[in-house]
Amino acid sequence: MDEFVTFCRNVFVPVTNICRNNCRYCTFRCDPDDPDAKLMKIDEILPILEDGKKAGCTEVLFTFGEYAEEVPKYKEWLEELGYNNTVDYIYDLCKIAINTGLLPHTNAGILNYTELEKLKPLNASMGLMLETTADVAAHEGSPGKVPSRRIKTIRYAGELHIPFTTGILIGIGETLDDRINSLLTIAELHEEYGHIQEVIIQNFTPKPDTPMADMPSPTDEEMIQAILIAREILPDDIAIQVAPNLIDPYILIQCGASDLGGVSPTTIDWINPEAEWPSVSELKEMVHDMELKERLPLYPQYIKKGWYSDNLKDLINGLADDDGYRKV
Numbered sequence: 510m511d512e513f514v515t516f517c518r519n520v521f522v523p524v525t526n527i528c529r530n531n532c533r534y535c536t537f538r539c540d541p542d543d544p545d546a547k548l549m550k551i552d553e554i555l556p557i558l559e560d561g562k563k564a565g566c567t568e569v570l571f572t573f574g575e576y577a578e579e580v581p582k583y584k585e586w587l588e589e590l591g592y593n594n595t596v597d598y599i600y601d602l603c604k605i606a607i608n609t610g611l612l613p614h615t616n617a618g619i620l621n622y623t624e625l626e627k628l629k630p631l632n633a634s635m636g637l638m639l640e641t642t643a644d645v646a647a648h649e650g651s652p653g654k655v656p657s658r659r660i661k662t663i664r665y666a667g668e669l670h671i672p673f674t675t676g677i678l679i680g681i682g683e684t685l686d687d688r689i690n691s692l693l694t695i696a697e698l699h700e701e702y703g704h705i706q707e708v709i710i711q712n713f714t715p716k717p718d719t720p721m722a723d724m725p726s727p728t729d730e731e732m733i734q735a736i737l738i739a740r741e742i743l744p745d746d747i748a749i750q751v752a753p754n755l756i757d758p759y760i761l762i763q764c765g766a767s768d769l770g771g772v773s774p775t776t777i778d779w780i781n782p783e784a785e786w787p788s789v790s791e792l793k794e795m796v797h798d799m800e801l802k803e804r805l806p807l808y809p810q811y812i813k814k815g816w817y818s819d820n821l822k823d824l825i826n827g828l829a830d831d832d833g834y835r836k837v
């Protein structure tokens with residue numbers, strides 16, 4: 510067990526919920542004619558960034574449905590904003606975020622090499638959940654959740670030296686063997702490229718009005734087992750993250766989890782909107798006798814290795830202490 514537990518102060522910006530996929534557990538995605546469907550404009554995003562900066566955040570999490578361009582109405586919305594493709598828009602949003610004083614972490618679903626290459630210089634880290642290497646019914650309507658496609662994106666990120674967050678979803682119809690196989694796959698990718706900073710072990714939480722509304726969440730025993738296996742399989746330099754708004758982290762920390770992910774003082778968790786963020790003082794209580802330490806969206810070892818571009822240099826130098834954690 511580590512002697513401390515980390516977390517990151519962030520703001521969550523759900524840039525678009527239009528998505529070509531249809532994951533059966535997801536309530537983030539919207540059909541284009543749903544009243545909640547959206548593509549956020551810069552005018553709407555800027556105040557969120559500024560509020561986050563004022564509240565002491567270091568990270569902006571930009572989240573997207575995957576390849577929304579495949580949805581015709583979205584193309585029109587994007588063109589109204591003056592863009593032909595999402596990656597160009599993400600690029601500009603990241604620049605604005607950096608000017609506000611926040612470090613971008615983008616999770617836009619699968620991306621190809623060229624797209625990642627364009628975004629790398631403006632992101633402190635990027636993310637994509639592997640979810641699982643198994644073919645599960647939950648992903649039948651989601652071409653972007655084909656395991657080989659996800660693995661490809663994570664591999665490209667490695668080739669490009671992008672500090673990377675990935676993870677697995679527990680309880681979407683995968684077996685114990687599938688969990689082991691997924692973790693072995695992540696470990697192999699890291700052994701090849703050294704870019705995986707953290708692996709999220711995310712417990713599926715059933716949402717009303719989804720095809721999986723009546724499926725159970727994983728049991729505590731399954732989550733404990735998943736963390737123990739992950740700690741066994743993953744190299745020591747990869748942190749294991751659990752979400753403190755979805756599960757009580759304390760026992761999981763005893764089993765090898767060491768990170769509580771991004772928590773936000775000013776925004777909700779748009780993927781799990783029913784699950785409120787604990788405050789930092791609540792996080793301290795949750796970890797009991799352990800020390801709680803604030804990190805940036807890129808882990809200290811990647812600051813030391815210089816895996817960030819000149820665009821982020823001043824910001825990282827201003828935010829990080831000598832050990833690469835958040836300066837106090």
Ligand SMILES: O=c1nc2n(C[C@H](O)[C@H](O)[C@H](O)CO)c3cc(O)ccc3cc-2c(=O)[nH]1
Nearest residue numbers: 517570614616636637674770771778780806
């Ligand atoms: O608020 C959330 N943050 C999520 N995050 C954000 C994450 O906690 C932090 O952005 C990273 O730890 C970087 O600091 C994700 C990031 C990824 O790259 C991939 C998946 C997730 C999943 C979630 C999530 O469900 N809810």
Ligand SMILES: C[C@H]1O[C@@H](n2cnc3c(N)ncnc32)[C@H](O)[C@@H]1O
Nearest residue numbers: 534535638678711712713714715780
């Ligand atoms: C950003 C990440 O959020 C996760 N995600 C999406 N829907 C749910 C849910 N119902 N429960 C838990 N995690 C979910 C997926 O793993 C996705 O990749």
Ligand code: SF4
Nearest residue numbers: 528530532535538574
């Ligand atoms: S989880 Fe991501 S890819 Fe799947 S439907 Fe939701 S937004 Fe789309």
